[in-house]
Amino acid sequence: EEQLVESGGGLxxxxxxxxxxxxxxxxxxxxxxxxWVRQAPGKGLEWVSSITGSGSGTYYxxxxxxxxTISRDISKNTLYLQMNSLRAEDTxxxxxxxxxxxxxxSFDIWGQGTRVAVAS
Amino acid sequence: xxxxQSPSFLSASVGDRVxxxxxxxxxxxxxxxxYQQDRGRPPKLLIYAASTLQSGxxxxxxxxxxxxxxxxxxxxxxxxxxxxxYCQQVNSYPLTFGQGTRLEI
Numbered sequence: 654e655e656q657l658v659e660s661g662g663g664l665x666x667x668x669x670x671x672x673x674x675x676x677x678x679x680x681x682x683x684x685x686x687x688x689w690v691r692q693a694p695g696k697g698l699e700w701v702s703s704i705t706g707s708g709s710g711t712y713y714x715x716x717x718x719x720x721x722t723i724s725r726d727i728s729k730n731t732l733y734l735q736m737n738s739l740r741a742e743d744t745x746x747x748x749x750x751x752x753x754x755x756x757x758x759s760f761d762i763w764g765q766g767t768r769v770a771v772a773s
Numbered sequence: 774x775x776x777x778q779s780p781s782f783l784s785a786s787v788g789d790r791v792x793x794x795x796x797x798x799x800x801x802x803x804x805x806x807x808y809q810q811d812r813g814r815p816p817k818l819l820i821y822a823a824s825t826l827q828s829g830x831x832x833x834x835x836x837x838x839x840x841x842x843x844x845x846x847x848x849x850x851x852x853x854x855x856x857x858x859y860c861q862q863v864n865s866y867p868l869t870f871g872q873g874t875r876l877e878i
Contacts, residue, residue, distance in 0.1 A: 688868075690816075698808075698816060698859055700868040712866045748815055757822030758863035759806035763815035 655679035655762050657749050662767030669739050673767050675732040675749030680762075682730040683707065686752040688760060689723060689734050691745035691769075699745075702734065703752070717743075739771045774798055774862050778871035785876060789850045793874045795843045795860035804864035807836055807845045810873075811856045819858075820845065850876075 661673035675687070689701040702723040703712045711723050722735040732749050746766040753761030775798040785791050795805065803823040808816040818827045820836035823843055833848040847854055855878050860871040 690870075697873040698810075698861075698870040700861075700870065703866070703868070712868075714867050750816075752863075753818075753821070756818070756827075757806065757825065758804060759818055759821035759861065760808075760816075761818050761821075761827065763817070766815055 655751075657751065657762055657764035659747065659749055659764045659767035662747065662769045664770045664772065665739055666773050667740060667771055669771075670735070670737045671739065671769060672733055672735045673747050673769065675764055677730045677732065677751070680751075682725070683727045685754060687723075687725060687732045688750045688752055689732075690748045690750055690760070690763075691743075692748070692766075693742070693745040696745075701747070704732070736769070739769075741771050743769065744771045745769060774801060774865065774869055776860055776862055776869055776871040778858075778860055778874050781872065781874060783874060783876050784878070785850055786878065787850055787852060791847050791850060791876065793845045793858055793860075793876075795838075795845070795871050797841045797843075797862055800840050801862045801864035803839045804862060805836075805838070805843050806861045806863060807834075808859045808861065809854075809856050810859065816859065 656678045659675045665671050688703045704723045720738045724733045748766045749764045750760035751762040777796045805823045807820040810816045824836045858874045
């Protein structure tokens with residue numbers, strides 16, 4: 654079964670750092686671009702970042718550019734999001750999602766999400 | 774690219790036919806996806822490339838459109854369809870989602 658499982662969320666103070674992870678299973682990890690999408694409490698979906706299959710290309714939303722870094726370890730089938738200089742507005746559920754090949758670029762597999770709360 | 778969904782809220786009954794519209798601020802060809810999200814659950818892909826049904830999604834869901842105007846139609850609402858729906862453009866970075874349409878009984 655194709656699956657994504659996130660971990661690493663938690664409560665962090667403003668200005669702090671946190672790294673969330675997403676372990677992929679059931680498919681060839683480096684064949685797919687991967688993404689992070691977040692959802693603040695009671696709000697809609699917000700695309701955060703994407704990385705190409707090889708890891709050579711990365712993309713960020715303006716709201717996180719310069720603070721967050723996406724990366725992947727193909728040997729561990731793991732996607733990461735390093736979050737620095739965290740702000741209250743970064744509080745959200747963070748989902749990792751696979752960008753499906755031959756699916757028009759849509760996100761066809763999603764993890765269950767990991768909660769990040771930024772508060773003092 | 775900004776996406777504007779309408780309506781934001783939709784009240785309907787089992788068996789109704791409903792349509793949700795998504796408008797893009799510029800031409801995105803057919804590079805649009807639709808997702809369904811139940812409360813407390815991750816989103817689920819329904820339709821990609823504007824009109825292609827994802828495997829396993831019931832045929833009562835359909836998508837149309839290209840360019841800047843797109844629609845998601847549910848032909849006969851079932852109890853499990855009451856959820857929030859999002860469109861997403863995958864034409865260019867930054868990728869963006871519509872603000873969502875909450876479909877309520």
